[in-house]
Amino acid sequence: MKIHEYQAKELLARYGLPIPPGSVAATPDEARAAAAAIGGTVVVKAQVLVGGRGKAGGVKLAATPDEAAAQAAEILGMDIKGITVQRVLVAQAVDIATEIYLGVILDRTAKAITIMASAEGGVEIEEVARETPEKIHRVHVHPLAGYADYQGRKLAFDIGIPPQLSRDFAAIVRALVQALVDNDGELVEINPLVITQEGAIQCIDAKINLDDNALYRHKDLAALRDLDEEEPAERAAREAGLSFVKLDGTIGCVVNGAGLAMATMDTIKLSGGSPANFLDIGGGARAESVENALKIILDDPNVTAVLFNIFGGITRCDEVARGIVSALPSLARRVPMVVRLVGTNQEEGRAILREAGLVAADTMQAASQEVVRVAAAPQGAGS
Numbered sequence: 001m002k003i004h005e006y007q008a009k010e011l012l013a014r015y016g017l018p019i020p021p022g023s024v025a026a027t028p029d030e031a032r033a034a035a036a037a038i039g040g041t042v043v044v045k046a047q048v049l050v051g052g053r054g055k056a057g058g059v060k061l062a063a064t065p066d067e068a069a070a071q072a073a074e075i076l077g078m079d080i081k082g083i084t085v086q087r088v089l090v091a092q093a094v095d096i097a098t099e100i101y102l103g104v105i106l107d108r109t110a111k112a113i114t115i116m117a118s119a120e121g122g123v124e125i126e127e128v129a130r131e132t133p134e135k136i137h138r139v140h141v142h143p144l145a146g147y148a149d150y151q152g153r154k155l156a157f158d159i160g161i162p163p164q165l166s167r168d169f170a171a172i173v174r175a176l177v178q179a180l181v182d183n184d185g186e187l188v189e190i191n192p193l194v195i196t197q198e199g200a201i202q203c204i205d206a207k208i209n210l211d212d213n214a215l216y217r218h219k220d221l222a223a224l225r226d227l228d229e230e231e232p233a234e235r236a237a238r239e240a241g242l243s244f245v246k247l248d249g250t251i252g253c254v255v256n257g258a259g260l261a262m263a264t265m266d267t268i269k270l271s272g273g274s275p276a277n278f279l280d281i282g283g284g285a286r287a288e289s290v291e292n293a294l295k296i297i298l299d300d301p302n303v304t305a306v307l308f309n310i311f312g313g314i315t316r317c318d319e320v321a322r323g324i325v326s327a328l329p330s331l332a333r334r335v336p337m338v339v340r341l342v343g344t345n346q347e348e349g350r351a352i353l354r355e356a357g358l359v360a361a362d363t364m365q366a367a368s369q370e371v372v373r374v375a376a377a378p379q380g381a382g383s
């Protein structure tokens with residue numbers, strides 16, 4: 001889960017990081033009041049959960065409170081990468097001398113927390129990684145010994161931070177690592193971390209991604225979820241109690257059990273197709289979950305066929321079949337469906353499907369080959 005810049009800054013300020021004062025505003029009047037309270041030049045920043053706001057025109061300087069109100073009026077309601085700006089952060093502006101990139105990630109490949117720093121700050125780090133990967137410097141945090149300040153000082157040296165700021169930099173890295181650990185973060189990123197004209201370090205942007213699987217132990221952070229900015233399909237699925245991840249293929253999958261979902265995606269690939277999603281309706285799924293799952297999947301215009309792969313244990317095949325059949329009349333569109341249904345009450349399930357004119361495949365392999373075939377066939381060309 002991502003949280004907004006202003007929320008990330010509030011959290012990081014508690015770790016003593018140097019963050020320019022600011023407050024969030026939902027209207028131009030609130031932005032004017034915020035700017036007046038801060039005094040001097042401020043920066044007005046769109047709060048949306050995507051990067052590249054600066055390039056999109058969502059970050060503007062304002063010298064007076066009236067100007068801040070005018071900039072807020074421009075930015076509020078603006079569309080940035082498909083998201084409408086609902087709030088702006090009004091923060092004290094800083095005079096920038098140098099922009100640096102600093103990020104701390106939970107690095108599965110390295111099996112450690114990795115700290116990344118680059119003198120090429122301000123631009124998107126993916127771009128730096130692609131074009132000049134040698135400009136990103138990394139150190140790993142030892143899982144038992146933890147972060148040591150010499151690691152931060154080494155990074156400071158590597159990216160050319162003036163020696164007199166090296167200790168400050170190392171302390172900032174320490175605080176970011178601590179924030180990542182305490183809050184079960186996957187990423188804590190300051191881009192840019194700046195050296196000001198006065199020669200101090202300031203964090204002028206902040207990004208935090210949290211591990212969804214650990215949110216249960218951070219109720220206060222879980223409450224920050226911005227429902228407006230979730231992938232609509234993933235939100236609908238979460239609200240319906242389904243595990244769902246959208247992918248970019250053409251075959252919708254309805255499966256019970258995460259392991260079976262993985263195996264199903266593999267078999268589809270093996271048969272030459274590509275899955276449009278990962279969807280687990282769970283054990284003991286009722287007809288209603290099946291209906292919800294189908295609606296969510298068919299909302300994706302890329303989907304040209306659907307595969308049901310149900311292994312009935314606690315889940316009863318007749319219940320699933322009933323769900324499929326009862327969903328049919330209300331579906332926004334029809335695509336070919338292939339059903340593999342085995343286990344508890346499979347005969348009843350197949351009979352229900354047969355009555356509705358749907359055929360159940362016998363094996364997982366046959367089902368995946370069939371669904372790949374019908375997904376590729378031009379619409380309306382038979383079965």
Ligand code: GDP
Pocket residue numbers: 043045050051052053054055059092093094095096099121122123191192204205206
């Ligand atoms: P992003 O584009 O979404 O990553 O938003 P950022 O918060 O990183 O801001 C983008 C750019 O705006 C930064 O790289 C800076 O160049 C500029 N910027 C942001 N805040 C300030 C500020 O306080 N003063 C000045 N002069 N520039 C700023």
Ligand code: MN
Pocket residue numbers: 122191192205
């Ligand atoms: Mn940034």
